[in-house]
Amino acid sequence: AKNAGFEVNVIDDRESYANRERFPEAKEVIAQDFETAMAKLTLSESSYIVIVTRGHRDDMRVLRWAVQTPARYVGMIGSKRKTITIFRELVKDGLAPELFDRVHAPVGLDIGAITPEEIAVAITAELIAVRRHAERALPHMSWFKSRANTEPLSEDFSASEHTEEKPR
Template sequence: MKRLIRCIRTDLESGKDLVLASIVKSSGSTPRSSGSKMMVRSDGSIEGTIGGGLVEALAQEEAAGLFNGQHGSVFFKEFDLSNELAANADMICGGHVSVMLEHLPADEKTIAAFTAVDEAMSKGKHAVMFTAIDGNTVREREAVRPCCQLPALLFADEAEATKLLEEALKSGTPVIEECGEVLLVAEACIPQPELFIFGAGHVSRPTAALASSVNFRTVVLDDRAEFANAGRFPTAEEIHVLDGFENCFSGLELNANSFVIIVTRGHLHDKTVLGQALKTPARYVGMIGSKKKRNAIYDALLAEGVSQDSIDRCHCPIGLSIGAQTPEEIAVSIVAELIQNRAG
C-alpha cells in the first residue's frame, strides 16, 4: 500500500491525472480482497493490483472512460467470478467483487490528500481517506489522521465521520455509508509493520531488500558504518549506526506489530540484542544460528534471570525450513516466516 500511495503522489505532483481502482466489496473466493488497489495511468500502465487476469484488464479498459469523462469522476463496476466471465478467463475463484474506479485529477486538493496519507504512512502512522460521492462525481476527498481532530466534512457530521473512521480502522477494509444523497467512503491506510534488522552483514542485505518488496518497513542497525549505509541498503526506510549493541533499542518505538530479526556478526552481540528484544512487545523475534548456538545463548540468558516464557518467544533457528544455503536463499526462508507470522 505504501509504495502505491507514493507512486500516486509522485505522478500527481508531476501533473499526471490518474484513475484509482479499489476493491470495496468482495465475497466468496476472489484473487484479492477488499481494500486492494491499482493505479492506472492515461497510457494504460499500472501500479499495484486488484488480482490480475480478466478483472484487472477490464478495470483498465473502464479507466479509459474516466480519463475522457464518459463516467463522470467515479463509478462502481461489479464482477461476478462465478459465471461465464470466470469460465472464459480460466478463473476458478467463484466469488464476487465490487470495484470503485475514481478519477484523480492532478490538482491541489487531490495532491494534498495523498501527500497527507503518504507522510503518515512513512512515519508508521495510520490514516483514513474520506471520499464523498454525489452521483458520479467526487465532491470531496479528505485524508484524516485518527489521532487528530476530524475536519469539517461537507457531507457528514462529526458523529457520522467518527463512526466511519472507527469502522474502517477496525476492519482494515473500505466502509461505505449513505449520507442523504451522498455516498461516503472511508478507507483505512494501514502502515507497513516495522522490521528491525540488527546486523548489516551478508544475510541482512537480501533480507532487507526482500522484506521491503513485500511491504515491511525495514530499519537496519549495526555498529559498523561501512556496513550500515544507504549504498548497501537502498530500500531501507532507516539506517542506524550504533555505538554498540548495548542499549541498542534506546530511542526505538516498538509495538505489538513490530518484527525483530537478529543477524549480527557474533554470538555475544546476538545474545546482547536478544536479551533486550525479549523485553519489548514485538510481535516476532527471530535469531539466526544453529541449535547449538541457540542453546548456549538461551542458557546464558536463563542464568541472568530471563524467564523461559520470554525465551520461548524467540524463533531460532530463524526462517522456514526449506534447505536454504546461500544468503539469498536464507533471506527467502526468513521473509517467508515473517509473512507467515504477519498473516496470523
C-alpha cells in the first residue's frame, strides 16, 4: 500500500507481528492491545482502515471501533459467513445496521488471489479503486445487499446460504 501512495500504520497486540523489522516502511508500528492503539489514531474522511487480525473476536472489536470513525474506507478480511456473524453480533450489541453499509468484506478485489502477496495486491487494488472513485470495480457488499426483501442482519437471514468462498 505504501508503494501505491498510502500512509501505512500497523497495529497488532503482538510485538512479534507489529515491529519495524516486519514493517520498515510503515509510518507507525504500534504493538499494544487494540483499544489502546486505536485510541492513539487520529482518523479523517481520507483515512482507510483494513482489518486483518488473527481471529473473529479481534476483528469484531476493531470493526466496532472502525465503523464509528469518519474513515473513508473500512475493509475486513474473512469469509461471508464470518462477516454476517460479526455484523449480527455488533447489531445485537446496539450498533445501527446502517454503519455496516460502507464495510468492504471480504476485503480486496476479487482477482483470484491465493498467496499473501496476491491478497495484498487485491486489497491495495481495492483501496486504489475507492481513492479513484472507480465504482465499477467495487462490488464490495453486493452479495450481502442483493437479497431482495430480506433485512440482511435480521434473525431469519440464513448465513448458510452464503458460505461459498472464493480466493480474493
